Amino acid sequence: MNVHLKLDTGMRRVGAEPDQAVALAEAIDATGRLELQGLFSHLPISDAPAGKAFTEHQIALFTETIRTVEEARGPVPLKHLANSGGVLDHPESWFDLVRPGIMIYGSYPDPETSHSVQLTEALRWTTRVSYLKRVPAGETVGYGRTWSAPEPRWIATIPVGYGDGYSRLLSNRGRVLINGHAHPIAGRVCMDQTMIDLGP
Secondary structure, three states, X not given: OEEEEEEOOOOOOOOEOHHHHHHHHHHHHXXXXXXXXXXXXXXXXXXXXXXXXXHHHHHHHHHHHHHHHHHHHOOOOEEEEEOHHHHHHOHHHOOOEEOOOHHHHOOOOOOOOOOOOOOOOOOOOOOXXXXXXXXOOOOXXXXXXXXXXXXXXXXXXXXXXXXXXXXXXXXXXXXXXXXXXXXXXXXXXXXXXXXEEEEO
């Protein structure tokens, strides 16, 4: 069975420390059932100019770890490090494979990420306002009465809710675009509807 050994060069999420890589690679080889097919790591701040030095350090550490592993046990076929930020801004992180994430959906990972590759939006979630009503000051909206109108307000209802995959965690804090303007969610996201505060 082919396996890839994950190394933690700075993300601090999962993976072995680079100084353990040779011992782990040799342990994989010693099983007789596993074949070390790849070495990889992940870049936590490759998408922002402020992270350039940290990213360069990670690339150097990963490169050196590859060298020590291959000196100890021979070539490892696949090495991979680049996420979306690496693909866009750090070609030296590409190695044999790249693992783009958010950019495959057509989004840049950070507002400061360079647009070195033109991305196209992969999907868009749209709906229409299904109902519009005026509520007086002090009136509450939605389940649990968790939102109250500070003054008379227009409330729009859209036919999208948590049953459609719109997270209930966005209750009273998410925003939606209506005619190009961002408006806050008023109250709890319902199963198939959400109310929006359009203001006075």
